[in-house]
């Protein structure tokens with residue numbers, strides 16, 4: 515069996531760090547059909563949110579959200595200082611913007627591109 519993080523049909527882990535006031539990285543590119551294991555870390559001193567309404571829907575099969583995870587309106591995941599949040603998505607092709615929607619946190623934004631699988 516091949517083990518390749520960038521191949522289609524494989525699990526892939528994406529780590530995103532939130533801090534004052536940016537996401538690192540702010541640009542992500544994956545391929546449709548991959549199961550993406552998101553690891554969101556808040557290394558800042560304030561709470562941050564991962565607000566991605568087009569991404570955090572059942573259409574993309576969100577899995578693995580722990581029970582103590584707070585999701586606001588099904589669109590944003592709240593990450594408290596020092597916290598790490600993990601979840602799994604299998605996103606469809608598209609362009610998905612994400613940002614922190616806390617007032618005053620302008621600039622905390624990014625984009626995830628999910629490329630269509632070549633057949």
Ligand SMILES: [Cu+2]
Pocket residue numbers: 561562563614615616619622
């Ligand atoms: Cu923030």
